[in-house]
Amino acid sequence: MEKWPLGVFASINAGLGVHLDVAHELGVPTIHLHAPARAARTAQHGENFLARLNELGIAISVVFGGFEGESYADIPTVKRTIGLVPPETRAERTREMEEIADFARLLGVDTVALHLGFVPHDRADRLRAEVVEVTRRLCDHCAAQGQRLHLETGQETADTLLEFLEDVERDNLFVNFDPANMILYGCGEPIEALRKVGRYVRSVHCKDATWSDRPGETWGAEVPLGEGDVGFENFLATLKDLGYDGPLTIEREIPQDPDRQKHEIGRGIRLLNELKSKIL
Ligand code: MG
Numbered sequence: 001m002e003k004w005p006l007g008v009f010a011s012i013n014a015g016l017g018v019h020l021d022v023a024h025e026l027g028v029p030t031i032h033l034h035a036p037a038r039a040a041r042t043a044q045h046g047e048n049f050l051a052r053l054n055e056l057g058i059a060i061s062v063v064f065g066g067f068e069g070e071s072y073a074d075i076p077t078v079k080r081t082i083g084l085v086p087p088e089t090r091a092e093r094t095r096e097m098e099e100i101a102d103f104a105r106l107l108g109v110d111t112v113a114l115h116l117g118f119v120p121h122d123r124a125d126r127l128r129a130e131v132v133e134v135t136r137r138l139c140d141h142c143a144a145q146g147q148r149l150h151l152e153t154g155q156e157t158a159d160t161l162l163e164f165l166e167d168v169e170r171d172n173l174f175v176n177f178d179p180a181n182m183i184l185y186g187c188g189e190p191i192e193a194l195r196k197v198g199r200y201v202r203s204v205h206c207k208d209a210t211w212s213d214r215p216g217e218t219w220g221a222e223v224p225l226g227e228g229d230v231g232f233e234n235f236l237a238t239l240k241d242l243g244y245d246g247p248l249t250i251e252r253e254i255p256q257d258p259d260r261q262k263h264e265i266g267r268g269i270r271l272l273n274e275l276k277s278k279i280l
Helices: 020-026 043-056 075-081 087-106 126-144 158-168 179-184 190-200 232-242 258-279
Strands: 006-011 030-034 059-064 111-114 148-152 173-177 201-206 208-210 221-223 248-250
Touching: 006 020, 006 258, 020 043, 020 258, 030 248, 043 087, 059 087, 087 111, 087 126, 111 201, 126 148, 126 158, 148 158, 148 201, 158 173, 158 190, 173 190, 179 190, 179 201, 179 208, 179 221, 190 201, 190 232, 201 232, 201 248, 232 258, 248 258
Parallel strands: 006 030, 006 248, 030 059, 059 111, 111 148, 148 173, 173 201
Antiparallel strands: 208 221
16 A cells, blocks of 8 residues: 555444545545444445445545544543543443444444553553453454454553553554644643654544643643644654654544535645645
């Protein structure tokens, strides 16, 4: 495959990311797919969807899981509701994530990803040990069907993430690096973080953001690609240094305004193409 093919975050029906037809209009060859709701994760739906993707000439590189009850309203709400960290929903969500991996396998996709949630930083924390354990279980489920698991970045610093990856001790566990999340959550300068976790980075989100005036307490702002504080020329140059040659997948989190989303992603594609021809 071409080096650094462009992609967008997309969904089958309602969900995060652009509609598949929009991905086609934007002319990208790859997508990250936000997994559909359980009712749509059947073999029949999977087959129909694959046929449509083939028609459009689009390949899925990663399937992302998400769960009912998650909310990104503000940082404390994220801590309380996201991923496999909250104990009261963990067992159910872990089962669901395994089902999502099974659906990804039906689609012929070898990588699934998720926001694990706010992993406690203290290695002695019992909750952290539980999250390590459940991540192992999920990695093993994926490994049994030849899949990798990618953790989305942002909810912890690069150092905390590295410690966590080491503690899980699974060789199919990697990172989806989202530079904007590092800024949005106030978890560290993204390029420095990318260098630190670089050896684990197997997929990326091209998303931009500006810092909060109270990093880690309140959100920064997600903005169109190239208008924030990531610095995409530097980001791509760093990916090149690291030997990353996978897709550059644009994520723009304004599904409530699809026309603007499409327009801004279109501009993001032009920017990334310019930078690619300069850097590659
Ligand atoms: Mg992301």
